[in-house]
Amino acid sequence: MNPASIRVGLSWLKLSRGSGGALASWPELCLLGLLTMLWPASNGLAQPDQAEDRGSPDPVEEKAPPRELVFYNWTAYVDQDVVKAFERTYHARVMQRYFQSADERDETLMRNKGKGFDVLMVTAADLPPYIQHGWLQPLDKAAIPNLVHVDRRWIDGFEGADDYAAPYLWGTTGLVWRSDLIDEPLHRWRQYYAPQEAWKGHLMVLNQYRVAFGMALKTLGYSFNSTEPAEIEEAARLLRAQKPFVQNYGYFKTDANSGIVSGETWIGQTWNGDALLLMERNPAIRYRVPEEGGELMIDYLVIGAKAREPELANAFINWLHTPAHAAACAKSLRFATTNLTAKTLLPEDFLNNPVIYPPPEVLERSEVQKPLPAEIQRQMIGIWAQLIN
Numbered sequence: 001m002n003p004a005s006i007r008v009g010l011s012w013l014k015l016s017r018g019s020g021g022a023l024a025s026w027p028e029l030c031l032l033g034l035l036t037m038l039w040p041a042s043n044g045l046a047q048p049d050q051a052e053d054r055g056s057p058d059p060v061e062e063k064a065p066p067r068e069l070v071f072y073n074w075t076a077y078v079d080q081d082v083v084k085a086f087e088r089t090y091h092a093r094v095m096q097r098y099f100q101s102a103d104e105r106d107e108t109l110m111r112n113k114g115k116g117f118d119v120l121m122v123t124a125a126d127l128p129p130y131i132q133h134g135w136l137q138p139l140d141k142a143a144i145p146n147l148v149h150v151d152r153r154w155i156d157g158f159e160g161a162d163d164y165a166a167p168y169l170w171g172t173t174g175l176v177w178r179s180d181l182i183d184e185p186l187h188r189w190r191q192y193y194a195p196q197e198a199w200k201g202h203l204m205v206l207n208q209y210r211v212a213f214g215m216a217l218k219t220l221g222y223s224f225n226s227t228e229p230a231e232i233e234e235a236a237r238l239l240r241a242q243k244p245f246v247q248n249y250g251y252f253k254t255d256a257n258s259g260i261v262s263g264e265t266w267i268g269q270t271w272n273g274d275a276l277l278l279m280e281r282n283p284a285i286r287y288r289v290p291e292e293g294g295e296l297m298i299d300y301l302v303i304g305a306k307a308r309e310p311e312l313a314n315a316f317i318n319w320l321h322t323p324a325h326a327a328a329c330a331k332s333l334r335f336a337t338t339n340l341t342a343k344t345l346l347p348e349d350f351l352n353n354p355v356i357y358p359p360p361e362v363l364e365r366s367e368v369q370k371p372l373p374a375e376i377q378r379q380m381i382g383i384w385a386q387l388i389n
Contacts, residue, residue, distance in 0.1 A: 118307040127160035143314035146321035149341040165300035167338035173295035177267040180284040189219040204268030209384035224367040273335035293365030
């Protein structure tokens with residue numbers, strides 16, 4: 001059994017208890033116990049006098065050691081030239097720490113009681129419980145004037161976003177496959193959850209129970225964020241029936257060693273930006289948000305409540321939202337930017353790519369992941385732990 005997938009059960013049960021952070025009841029803990037057993041200027045990056053961050057740092061003594069900013073993020077989810085330019089400008093060092101799944105990040109923050117990080121990457125669904133647990137501090141908006149460039153559609157209506165979070169990049173979660181190995185075009189999630197016999201042993205399922213359940217629920221015509229126990233169980237039956245076809249529950253690398261690039265894996269779930277990077281490595285790779293819809297993902301930059309460098313953290317977020325820098329991140333990572341001014345700096349072929357900027361009908365069919373009640377979390381986690389064993 002994947003230890004991280006079990007640990008997250010305890011993490012999310014605790015998260016779901018609210019600001020008190022009380023652990024689950026003894027029977028719940030027993031159940032979990034059983035489950036456990038079983039750019040520089042030449043690259044187009046804005047320089048201090050070009051950036052729209054009010055006030056660059058004062059000159060620093062050459063002998064003074066650089067300040068350290070700890071950034072907890074997905075692997076390779078920020079343009080490194082943008083980071084290096086920030087380090088030079090602010091005489092700082094960005095210590096990047098990575099998580100391989102949202103579940104791993106949640107477990108780490110639970111274990112560390114939210115300590116150890118200055119800037120973190122989270123989703124809309126993470127904001128309410130993280131705020132309740134006191135893991136985040138409000139943004140200093142006076143220190144982040146570049147927030148004026150951010151599209152309010154990614155702030156309004158998302159609990160906690162206005163005070164605590166700066167939208168970063170957005171995208172979709174859908175199907176990716178090898179068109180030279182799959183003998184039919186993929187249009188619906190049903191083809192993935194009830195695959196052909198010939199596909200056995202060649203499927204990858206994202207090792208995130210919310211995504212796996214969410215897409216199964218969409219397959220059945222239900223909401224990605226269903227809170228009905230009977231619907232959750234129906235989705236579980238789909239997942240159990242799919243299991244014999246699954247090669248692994250994990251993630252696609254985007255390098256030349258990725259299973260879908262080599263042909264070891266034929267079909268799986270991934271994010272649109274990652275899919276585009278994979279498509280550049282193998283022209284037979286395809287990506288689509290199925291007809292039932294998918295997940296509309298949005299990532300946010302937040303500051304830890306126990307951040308050692310809150311001033312530098314606010315400056316870093318402001319730096320990332322300097323339009324030239326935001327455009328660089330979007331372009332290198334193949335995701336849509338939340339920065340409206342940055343969007344005007346992106347090339348037409350990028351803006352017209354329907355994988356990056358999906359048409360309205362795709363967006364209408366897709367849903368943003370929302371927090372779920374504790375009892376639904378428990379139901380999903382229990383099923384998922386048994387499933388991936």
